[in-house]
Amino acid sequence: MKIDQLLALRVFVRIAEARSFSRAADSLDMPRPTVTKLMQELEKHLGVKLLQRTTRRVTVTAEGAAYYERALHLLGEVEEMDALVARSHAQLRGRLRIDIGSSLANAILIPALPDFHARYPDIQIHLGVGDRPVDLIGEGVDCVIRSGVLADTSLVAKRIAEFDYVTCASPAYLTVHGVPAHPEQLAQGHGLITYFSSLTGKPNPLLFRRRRETFEIGHSAMLAVNESTARLTALLAGLGVSQTYEFLARPHIERGALVPLLREWTRPRHPVHLLYPSNRHVPEKLKVFADWAAGIFSQFDDRFFGSPRPSVVGHLQPSA
Template sequence: MDQLLALRVFVRIAESGAFSRAADTMNIPRPTVTKLVQDLERHLGTKLLHRTTRRVNVTPEGAAYYERATRLIGELDEMDESASHSRALPRGRIRVDVGSVVANMILIPALPGFRARYPDLHVDLGVSDRPVDLIGEGVDCAIRGGPLPDTSLVARRIADMDWVTCASPVYLKARGVPLHPSELMPQPAQDAGKRRVPGHAVAGYFSSLTGRAFPLEFHNAGERILVHGQVEVAVNESTAHLSALLAGVGIGQAFKFMAAPHIENGRLTRLLDDWTRPRQPFHVLYASNRHLSAKIRLFVDWVAEVFAPFDDR
């Protein structure tokens, strides 16, 4: 039995809650994963994992073993990095999760520079706007905007980004230009049996987790207005939301950096500039109980450099 590999497999199963997920993230055949765990339990003479139909849980003995195993693996990784000078020449693969528009407009364009600096360090980039379970899905770090989702994660703040309210000229020609956020509220039918007055449409953005739509938010001189509006088209992904605004489906709020090129070329028009929305904080997140290797530390530092020009603070 390769005891070190068995330790790594056990830790991955304990974190992900599934033999299959551990096999997939470690690129090891599933029967090999099962055999390694069986051999490890036989070697120790105790049960480390308890399987149910829905999930794999650690036993009390497994929980104690997991704590010591993670410390040991972290120390071994650090020893290897130190001996191979990987702090100067990092090697290996990093799995990163990032929101769509940030990936496409900020991170991916900068990746050739990262590869030139660290040619032996490879990046697996998961791109989506859905929340991610860093530990369960084997993700090394994530880049996310908004309130921190989990206090157990370590977070490094990399930027605060401004919002703009905008719409396409095609939309504004058809529906008019609003002068106050209240004009974006749904307009009731004036009399029973009559059709609703069209009013303004909102290009909606809804949560991948809850399915609920996020309101537009406006602040001015201490006044705060939340507008859910009349949503005729809604999406749950940031790049698609930008496409919806450009297509003229309604009025929406987008990060200034993503809307600015389209405002400059006339495909979008800024609206309600007297009203602001609080800046959105962005963080790099990683698990507090995971060894922060030199390669992850280097990647986090590089991400902070890349996001610095987009920081509206």
């Protein structure tokens, strides 16, 4: 019996990485029975068991582990050959699954996508928007763009920006509660808005540094959110004092909807990384996206002192 061995190899690699037939089928956009049949035919062709299946999970056998490494190398070579031909015809095509935090998607990436599609009209972007942790291998995600400390050091990480913070509140809030002159005053009668991690659930207090002085305020905040756009909306609603990305707050400060506070106190810049799996060949379409995204985010990168940085788009400006 002849089988489509190249397709069967792709299916086997996805199952081995996802540890699931159904997740592999979803990521490959194939019917589950087709995935199962291809694996059965591949194992019959080889005369060995590559996968061990139980009711709860799929594991790779010793023979399967060795076969996986060779298959991964071979598929990488095939993708490289395809990329060389695609480059020679100035065409890149296919689907890219990108996952990104909400505020970064709405303020930076999505407004710039018309430029990407104009350059690469045959690349389709499937954009997952949210701050939840993502299993790149298991969910078939090509890359993620995330801010903050890296949780998974097994991924290839490319730092594409660093953002300054600003401490601020609405004029209405400050009229009622007063303008703090020192971070310690925020612990006395002020409502604080903090951010908590979607991964750990741990809240991050407001952090203030000035020369050798450091203060952490807000371990018991009035409101904690796990998404940066929600934090900005809470500030504009007059719910309290918080620290948010300066580029997000800037248009609201300029129109008087937010007031910057404690300017002589700083918080360390927030890094932003583009991450992708390290155990596979990087397709050309991902390379061009990564380079393009780095260029877009560089316009908001506070490491480049004095460089022009565009304001965020209008639909990110809730009314005060």
